[in-house]
Amino acid sequence: MTEMQVNPSFRLAYVPGVTPGKWVRVWDERLPDVQLDLLAVPVGDGERTLREGGADAGLVRLPVDKDVLSAIPLYTEATVVVFPKDHWLAAAEEVALDDLAEEVVFHPLDDTLGLTADTLPGRPAVARPDTTADAVELVAANVGVLLVPQSLARLHHRRDLTYRPVPEAPQSQVALSWPQERTTDLVEEFIGIVRGRTVNSSRGRGQAEPAAQPKKAAAPRKPQQQKAGGQKAGAQKAGAQKAGGAKAGGQKPRPSAGGRGAAAARRGKPKRRS
The missing domain is CATH 3.40.190.10 (Periplasmic binding protein-like II)
Known part of the structure; x- marks a missing residue:
């Protein structure tokens, strides 16, 4: 609780x-x-x-x-080795622990990697620097190199120093x-x-934002409205089909042959008497 x-x-x-x-x-x-x-x-x-x-x-x-x-x-964090810019290690993209075998590797008293005298690669310095900042100063003097988390290498950045990743080294x-x-x-x-929780999912005292009100569902249409709507839509569709047929022909529809004969009989001249 x-x-x-x-x-x-x-x-x-x-x-x-x-x-x-x-x-x-x-x-x-x-x-x-x-x-x-x-x-x-x-x-x-x-x-x-x-x-x-x-x-x-x-x-x-x-x-x-x-x-x-x-x-x-x-x-x-990734672990890096810090050394002078003109050091031979600068030619590599990353450094193996075996590459440090002949190097003096500083082991400050505030070490963050959990290194010990047995696990420290390379040759130990005569004395352990009090802090990482002190060890960086010694590296700048070209006395040795230093293994640190990458964030500390950036924190103690100097223009005359650089660093490379050491994938095999312990990490912080x-x-x-x-x-x-x-x-x-x-x-x-x-x-x-x-942990990236949102305000609504937080377990602390932060006030959650009011939840959005749900939208009301649309009322169902009455059967009469649905039927009228269907009839209207059908009439519109039939009209569109009729108009489309007339437009496609480009002319008004002509009467059939049978229709023309009947009309001519009604309008023709009377037959001559013999």
Whole structure:
């Protein structure tokens, strides 16, 4: 059973690389009287923020503790490798993990791919960068390369860097998550938005638009009207056929031979007497 939320506001946390704009726009259209506050949090703080009540829901990266948090997976991101534009990897359309065997591959502390020392391809760096942003700076210094979700490569874009997809690499999954014990009506409303529910099918507090009134069925015609209509239609059809026949001939119909003989007998001169 959902809880009623007294304070008409909704706090949504989101981690780097996630863009909640399209869902926020739908929220503003559907619930203009409820303020939605966006809270940007570091990738490693998404789960903690939800646990401690810092947000009502969050767009975070899996995994999360499912004993405490509910989560609805939204999409899975492609993984790319980031490197300098003049790097030899730039000649390929996509990169295999074996191509990184001789490369220094950075493993930041806020890694989003679930990599470990055993699963990290290539050669490890001397030290792990604190953040993905720090690792990107090292890549720009031509010290090594970096595996990240594509959205983070775009977020930390630099003109001297580029990236290529790595289909074999682990991938990051983004989910909508919230505390199980605080599933409010507004949380249900946001769930409906990210799932693409319409206003009429939403389970939250958003007001549905009034349904269109059904059109009244046309009254059946009376038998007399139907009969009169049928007779009129038949007469019109017969007239059309007669007119069509006259038009097709181009002249008025001429009388038959028998008819001409009878008329001549009536109009002829009297016979001579013998």
